[in-house]
Amino acid sequence: MTKEVRQAVEAVLPSVRADLEALVRIPSVSALPEHAADVQRSAEAVADLFRQEGFDVQILTANGGAPAVVARRPAPPGAKTVLLYAHHDVQPTGKRQDWTTEPFEPTEVGARLYGRGAADDKAGIAVHLAAIRALGDDLAVGVTVLVEGEEEVGSPTLAAFLAAHSELLRADAIVIADSGNWDIGVPALTTSLRGLVDGTVEIRTLDHAVHSGMWGGLVPDAVTALIRLLGTLHDGDGNVAVAGLHSGTAAPVDYPVYRLRAESGILDGVEFIGSGTAVERLWTKPAITVVGMDVTSVAQASNTLSANARAKISVRLAPGDTAERALAAVRSHLEQHVPWGAKLTFTPGDAAEPTSIDPIGPIYDVAREALRDAWDGTEPIHMGVGGSIPFIASFREAFPDATVLVTGVEDPDTRAHGANEGLHLAEWKRACLAEAYLLARLGAKDYG
Numbered sequence: 001m002t003k004e005v006r007q008a009v010e011a012v013l014p015s016v017r018a019d020l021e022a023l024v025r026i027p028s029v030s031a032l033p034e035h036a037a038d039v040q041r042s043a044e045a046v047a048d049l050f051r052q053e054g055f056d057v058q059i060l061t062a063n064g065g066a067p068a069v070v071a072r073r074p075a076p077p078g079a080k081t082v083l084l085y086a087h088h089d090v091q092p093t094g095k096r097q098d099w100t101t102e103p104f105e106p107t108e109v110g111a112r113l114y115g116r117g118a119a120d121d122k123a124g125i126a127v128h129l130a131a132i133r134a135l136g137d138d139l140a141v142g143v144t145v146l147v148e149g150e151e152e153v154g155s156p157t158l159a160a161f162l163a164a165h166s167e168l169l170r171a172d173a174i175v176i177a178d179s180g181n182w183d184i185g186v187p188a189l190t191t192s193l194r195g196l197v198d199g200t201v202e203i204r205t206l207d208h209a210v211h212s213g214m215w216g217g218l219v220p221d222a223v224t225a226l227i228r229l230l231g232t233l234h235d236g237d238g239n240v241a242v243a244g245l246h247s248g249t250a251a252p253v254d255y256p257v258y259r260l261r262a263e264s265g266i267l268d269g270v271e272f273i274g275s276g277t278a279v280e281r282l283w284t285k286p287a288i289t290v291v292g293m294d295v296t297s298v299a300q301a302s303n304t305l306s307a308n309a310r311a312k313i314s315v316r317l318a319p320g321d322t323a324e325r326a327l328a329a330v331r332s333h334l335e336q337h338v339p340w341g342a343k344l345t346f347t348p349g350d351a352a353e354p355t356s357i358d359p360i361g362p363i364y365d366v367a368r369e370a371l372r373d374a375w376d377g378t379e380p381i382h383m384g385v386g387g388s389i390p391f392i393a394s395f396r397e398a399f400p401d402a403t404v405l406v407t408g409v410e411d412p413d414t415r416a417h418g419a420n421e422g423l424h425l426a427e428w429k430r431a432c433l434a435e436a437y438l439l440a441r442l443g444a445k446d447y448g
């Protein structure tokens with residue numbers, strides 16, 4: 001069967017590539033209201049693609065959210081149903097001059113197809129399309145495709161959408177094609193993602209700013225007090241020093257230092273912070289970053305004690321933590337460490353729960369086999385991701401019995417969200433193959 005499926009995928013890839021390019025030409029930027037019509041247009045384009053495959057297609061919304069496409073082909077009697085997820089909205093492009101090609105004109109250069117959304121996540125849509133088109137009438141499982149239109153703005157109505165359409169979307173397995181692989185040539189299943197909480201720390205020490213010559217040395221200024229407080233968030237080695245934040249252990253995955261240095265862009269001589277293996281620090285331990293500050297600018301500076309100062313901190317949470325517990329730990333740390341009796345206000349902002357998936361069970365076995373065969377025998381890695389995909393928690397909550405497989409087309413140099421986003425075409429082909437193998441094997445009579 002493997003050989004037939006491979007040939008079928010190879011036969012449909014040129015047409016699917018053309019469909020992907022047409023999708024990339026639609027600037028479906030969900031964050032910008034002036035692109036609302038484009039988001040609608042991209043939903044319609046995606047709907048047309050699955051309609052052409054004989055699927056029953058609807059464009060649906062919940063609570064006034066962006067249009068999502070639901071395309072279905074019911075399961076033959078006794079067969080499993082698989083939900084295939086991707087999103088059709090994209091990030092803004094940022095500055096045009098940072099791109100070497102037109103962001104919304106897909107352009108092949110070297111091994112990659114460049115363009116906003118060429119990878120994240122229109123290539124995910126194209127993976128689903130390729131598997132479905134390749135298997136055609138041989139598709140022996142039920143398939144429901146869900147292509148969301150607001151992932152890049154945090155999926156504000158997805159939980160409501162899943163609740164409202166839970167009968168329509170119910171499945172045995174959910175394939176979320178919006179993550180990536182370990183490296184070029186090494187496939188992965190994403191099995192853990194950190195969560196996030198952020199908030200604003202405000203410090204006040206005076207009811208008005210005063211002359212630093214008159215009062216400096218006796219009266220604390222708010223900026224110094226804020227900096228001292230922020231300095232307590234890490235120990236001398238750069239480990240997070242907030243008591244009560246959860247830390248876990250990661251699989252023994254070797255992330256070589258040369259890759260860490262090249263992929264992060266860290267400057268020569270600058271040291272990594274924290275302790276534990278690199279992947280633990282990135283995937284299963286908390287991290288705190290000061291992401292912004294409101295203080296007097298250098299240009300505006302005078303010899304004055306500032307009366308107030310603010311900083312925004314962002315806290316990545318290890319799987320096993322909860323946003324609520326983490327916020328309480330951060331608040332209590334700040335209250336205990338604020339120096340000199342300065343007045344502290346902490347205002348929480350966004351929150352996203354971490355996720356960890358135990359990849360055990362027959363569907364995971366089939367998925368690993370599919371990845372291995374698509375990547376010419378290379379064993380897939382169980383990969384963590386330092387960032388957050390909060391909607392995965394929404395799927396797990398809505399469908400607690402379904403097996404969730406987080407796959408994707410990205411590699412360490414995809415530059416999703418950045419300038420010069422590019423899809424590695426050979427890896428994309430492997431992702432298409434893997435998904436076709438997965439659907440074929442889940443539909444095979446001898447499965448399970």
Ligand SMILES: [Zn+2]
Binds near residue numbers: 120151
């Ligand atoms: Zn994405």
